[in-house]
Amino acid sequence: MDIERPDNVEDIQLAEACLKGDKRAQAQLYETFGNQMMAVCIRYARDPDEAKDLFQDGFIKVFRKIDRYDGKGPLGAWIRRIMANNALDHLRRQKREMDWSEGYETEYRFEQDDVMNPFEEEQELPGRERLMELIAQMPHGYRTVFSMYAVEEYSHKEIADALGIAESTSKTQYRKAKGYMKRLIEKDIKKTASE
Amino acid sequence: MSKDWFDIEVGNLLRDAEAQAPADAWARIQESLELPDAGSSAASGSMGFGAAAVIGGALLLSTAVYSDLRGPATAGSEAVLVAEKEISMPQAEVEQAGAGIAQYEAEAGESKASEATVQVQPIEADEAVQEELIPSIQSTHIPDETVKAADSEQELSEAAIPLEEDDSESKAAEGHSSPPVDNSAAEGQGKETKATADESAESPEQTIDASEEQAQVHTPSQTQKADAKLSASIQAANRTGYAPFEIEFKAAGNFRDVQWDFGSLGSSSEAQVRKVFDKPGNYTVMLMAYGADGEVVSDMITVEVREGSNLLVPDSFTPNGDGINDTFKAEGVNLKEFQMSIMDARGKLVFQSNNIDEAWHFDGPLGGELESYLVLIQARGLDGKDYNIRKRIQVLF
Numbered sequence: 001m002d003i004e005r006p007d008n009v010e011d012i013q014l015a016e017a018c019l020k021g022d023k024r025a026q027a028q029l030y031e032t033f034g035n036q037m038m039a040v041c042i043r044y045a046r047d048p049d050e051a052k053d054l055f056q057d058g059f060i061k062v063f064r065k066i067d068r069y070d071g072k073g074p075l076g077a078w079i080r081r082i083m084a085n086n087a088l089d090h091l092r093r094q095k096r097e098m099d100w101s102e103g104y105e106t107e108y109r110f111e112q113d114d115v116m117n118p119f120e121e122e123q124e125l126p127g128r129e130r131l132m133e134l135i136a137q138m139p140h141g142y143r144t145v146f147s148m149y150a151v152e153e154y155s156h157k158e159i160a161d162a163l164g165i166a167e168s169t170s171k172t173q174y175r176k177a178k179g180y181m182k183r184l185i186e187k188d189i190k191k192t193a194s195e
Numbered sequence: 196m197s198k199d200w201f202d203i204e205v206g207n208l209l210r211d212a213e214a215q216a217p218a219d220a221w222a223r224i225q226e227s228l229e230l231p232d233a234g235s236s237a238a239s240g241s242m243g244f245g246a247a248a249v250i251g252g253a254l255l256l257s258t259a260v261y262s263d264l265r266g267p268a269t270a271g272s273e274a275v276l277v278a279e280k281e282i283s284m285p286q287a288e289v290e291q292a293g294a295g296i297a298q299y300e301a302e303a304g305e306s307k308a309s310e311a312t313v314q315v316q317p318i319e320a321d322e323a324v325q326e327e328l329i330p331s332i333q334s335t336h337i338p339d340e341t342v343k344a345a346d347s348e349q350e351l352s353e354a355a356i357p358l359e360e361d362d363s364e365s366k367a368a369e370g371h372s373s374p375p376v377d378n379s380a381a382e383g384q385g386k387e388t389k390a391t392a393d394e395s396a397e398s399p400e401q402t403i404d405a406s407e408e409q410a411q412v413h414t415p416s417q418t419q420k421a422d423a424k425l426s427a428s429i430q431a432a433n434r435t436g437y438a439p440f441e442i443e444f445k446a447a448g449n450f451r452d453v454q455w456d457f458g459s460l461g462s463s464s465e466a467q468v469r470k471v472f473d474k475p476g477n478y479t480v481m482l483m484a485y486g487a488d489g490e491v492v493s494d495m496i497t498v499e500v501r502e503g504s505n506l507l508v509p510d511s512f513t514p515n516g517d518g519i520n521d522t523f524k525a526e527g528v529n530l531k532e533f534q535m536s537i538m539d540a541r542g543k544l545v546f547q548s549n550n551i552d553e554a555w556h557f558d559g560p561l562g563g564e565l566e567s568y569l570v571l572i573q574a575r576g577l578d579g580k581d582y583n584i585r586k587r588i589q590v591l592f
């Protein structure tokens with residue numbers, strides 16, 4: 001790592017304290033990362049109840065596996081991976097088909113938007129809160145792939161393995177999800193501008 | 196397939212997004228974590244009265260029950276005394292367990308300026324609890340590590356700052372005045388005590404200091420009782436923070452009047468004072484407390500105010516080989532996270548780094564046309580401040 005992240009020393013200490021069962025450390029960890037991780041669960045879940053389950057199960061796993069945090073990266077990123085992997089395991093265990101086809105034909109008509117636009121520097125983006133609301137409007141299948149690639153930063157290979165699809169499918173799905181997202185954002189920006 | 200500015204920026208924004216966790220989630224999580232330990236679920240079940248009380252945001256069933264166990268002897272008093280010594284007390288534990296216990300950074304509070312964030316609350320005190328528990332004196336040890344963009348060497352000094360809370364905590368224990376024990380509750384306590392003892396037996400990692408005889412319990416708003424001993428201690432949730440640092444100071448104990456001395460920040464005679472420390476530095480805060488008979492006691496703490504973070508991004512640079520601004524980099528102080536991505540007019544990523552000191556060396560043709568690039572920076576200060584910068588820069592020749 002380039003910057004000697006002060007965080008890592010604190011992260012390691014916090015993790016060690018949690019490992020020892022220090023309840024204040026656990027509460028501290030929960031307070032520090034809880035809100036962010038809830039957002040993660042919301043993005044991967046199909047509904048609010050599922051998000052809540054993913055959240056609780058995910059955190060339990062975090063505390064049970066805290067011994068595996070090696071201190072090499074930030075604790076937050078490690079926790080995020082645990083939460084995301086837990087969500088993906090859960091979805092898999094549900095044995096419900098990832099709804100790849102959802103929105104595929106009906107909503108998504110803007111394939112041309114995928115083409116890399118010339119430098120759209122002027123395009124605004126909504127703030128994070130609004131983006132969360134918009135991404136919630138995406139069909140679950142697109143939302144999952146978009147989250148995995150852009151936010152949790154899985155590679156297409158990892159996505160393919162996790163979801164049981166081909167890597168090329170992952171790329172295609174991402175492309176479409178991204179187009180969908182862009183469309184949602186465009187509509188939202190226009191809507192806000194006209195208000 | 197590599198990421199473009201949209202992927203990066205939306206990704207960054209969503210990664211930082213937060214959402215309110217369900218209110219009961221923390222309780223459920225803790226319960227599940229405790230499940231493999233036999234007996235503790237029984238303990239939690241029986242602790243009706245004090246069960247929901249909280250110290251420092253952690254759910255500690257035993258302490259609330261314990262706090263009720265003082266005063267005249269009741270049927271279960273022997274068991275009570277035994278349980279007193281065995282019950283795990285987080286503050287004692289933090290003090291006594293020494294090097295092993297983590298010193299971790301407390302929230303710098305308001306400086307986490309993300310949009311509409313709602314704080315996750317661990318369970319709050321049950322209203323049935325008659326006594327107000329001392330707000331947690333958290334270990335707010337922010338290590339002496341300053342990330343300065345200008346320095347090529349990274350300072351990584353000792354993270355171990357000795358716990359300062361020791362003194363005032365023992366004073367707080369002394370300052371504690373016993374509220375009258377409700378005898379009708381005594382019966383129920385016999386069972387609760389036993390259950391408590393069971394639970395504490397399953398916490399081998401928690402060090403109990405037998406000499407710490409009192410729980411950190413007290414009622415801050417209480418005025419001095421005529422027959423109680425004069426005592427006073429300073430309570431402040433956090434003692435180390437980043438400027439501007441706001442602290443709520445409370446005088447706890449038994450006294451008639453108080454006088455605070457905040458040095459350059461003035462004085463006060465209120466029991467509770469809020470102060471904002473604008474400038475970095477070390478401050479000594481003193482409390483004098485006066486009794487009815489003219490006696491005086493005092494307490495003192497040190498507050499450390501650190502410099503906040505900052506980030507500056509140039510508008511342009513001139514890679515013409517004159518040695519001045521030939522490369523592009525941001526300048527910052529007291530940052531703990533940093534990522535910079537630079538994209539050309541076609542959206543292609545030409546530079547990315549997590550190191551603020553790593554400068555971008557322009558690769559393109561010199562003396563060519565005016566080029567514009569987009570710089571995206573995501574950073575976070577040690578003070579919790581978030582930086583989300585999107586800037587168009589010019590490469591000039």
